[in-house]
Amino acid sequence: QVDLVESGGGSVPDGGSLRLACTASKYFYTTFRLAWFRQAPGKDREGVAVLDNDGTATYSDSAKGRFTISKDGDKNALYLDMTDLTPGDSAVYICAAGPMAVLSQAAFWYWGQGTQVTVDS
Numbered sequence: 834q835v836d837l838v839e840s841g842g843g844s845v846p847d848g849g850s851l852r853l854a855c856t857a858s859k860y861f862y863t864t865f866r867l868a869w870f871r872q873a874p875g876k877d878r879e880g881v882a883v884l885d886n887d888g889t890a891t892y893s894d895s896a897k898g899r900f901t902i903s904k905d906g907d908k909n910a911l912y913l914d915m916t917d918l919t920p921g922d923s924a925v926y927i928c929a930a931g932p933m934a935v936l937s938q939a940a941f942w943y944w945g946q947g948t949q950v951t952v953d954s
Contacts, residue, residue, distance in 0.1 A: 836861050837928045842948030849918050853948060855911040855928030861943065863877050866934040868941060869902060869913045869922035871950075880936025881926070881954040882913060891936060895921075918952045 835859035841853040857867065868883035882892045890902050901914040911928060927946055931941030 837930060837943060837945035839926065839928050839945045839948040842926060842950045844951040844953060845918055846953050847919060849952065850889045850914070850916045851918065851950060853913040853915070853926055853950070855913075855945060857909050857911065857928070857930065859909050861902075862911075865930035865932060865943070866940075867904065867911045867928045868931070868934075868936065869911075869928045870929055870938070870941075870944075871922075871923070872927065872947075873924040876924075878927070878938055880938070883934045883936055884911065885934035889934065891934060893936060915950075917948075920952045920954045923950060923952050 836858045838856045845851050869881040870878050871881050872878040880893055881896050882900055884890050884902045899917045902912045928945040929941035930943040933940040
């Protein structure tokens with residue numbers, strides 16, 4: 834059973850924008866904190882943004898001011914709106930669910946398959 838499904842990845846030019854979506858089961862959506870991580874080839878997985886249940890968002894330094902995390906309770910969906918993208922943002926973006934709203938892999942128990950984002954220079 835797949836409980837976290839990402840979509841919205843693709844190729845965009847340098848400076849472009851993209852919206853990623855993660856559809857979760859209602860159980861995951863209402864029980865856990867949801868976050869976005871990313872992993873580029875040859876690099877460690879890194880946290881991008883996490884949304885606490887009270888609506889508080891936490892961003893990585895690289896995401897601050899450019900990315901916005903949000904959710905839609907009617908659709909059990911988590912979003913990541915990304916603007917001013919650079920080639921350095923190219924990675925597989927992965928949705929995660931866990932008990933704590935911190936940008937640490939250890940805080941997340943469940944992971945989606947990811948969606949590829951490529952920013953062309």
